[in-house]
Amino acid sequence: DVKVTQSSRYLVKRTGEKVFLECVQDMDHENMFWYRQDPGLGLRLIYFSYDVKMKEKGDIPEGYSVSREKKERFSLILESASTNQTSMYLCASRITLTWSDTQYFGPGTRLTVL
């Protein structure tokens, strides 16, 4: 079974702090994704990485950056956390044989910024 793990289930940070969210997958997948999930808005893509050290902006990249130094690990960085970044963050990974391949999701990190 594909396994995608996220470093924390719940995280509470203060405004202005630098926040790191970690995602690890164990299936040698090329593609990895970061989404945020908000009630009534569904999931929105923040960034994705199609291979090591490669990244592309998604639909809402402002206020976020990412890092992918190793194939299995994809980090989301909030340079200076703000209250409007309080949300559920979901990581996903996918092998890339075709663009229709399934994305596999982690359990999510619920981030609260005070």
Next chain:
Amino acid sequence: AQSVTQLDSQVPVFEEAPVELRCNYSSSVSVYLFWYVQYPNQGLQLLLKYLSGSTLVKGINGFEAEFNKSQTSFHLRKPSVHISDTAEYFCAVSVAGGTSYGKLTFGQGTILTVHP
């Protein structure tokens, strides 16, 4: 650009009743269509997907969906629901081919609540 609209934010239903969760999409190019489910306190998992061919797609847990190109819809159905189907359901699309990397665009989600 693609967009997805899930027409119902919440659907309450009694156990063993049929259910339909509605999804409409907008795209100027061919798309792949997906339904994902999120059980409480869990990540998303794939229920089913439409790539091409037969417009009726069968997925896990007895769910099926029908692709209707003329109405740009991809509604999810189950003939008899169980308490354990209580979850949030997401419809999603991705562009078929091109340089999109298969990025998913999600709908707003539909919360299905099954009552005993």
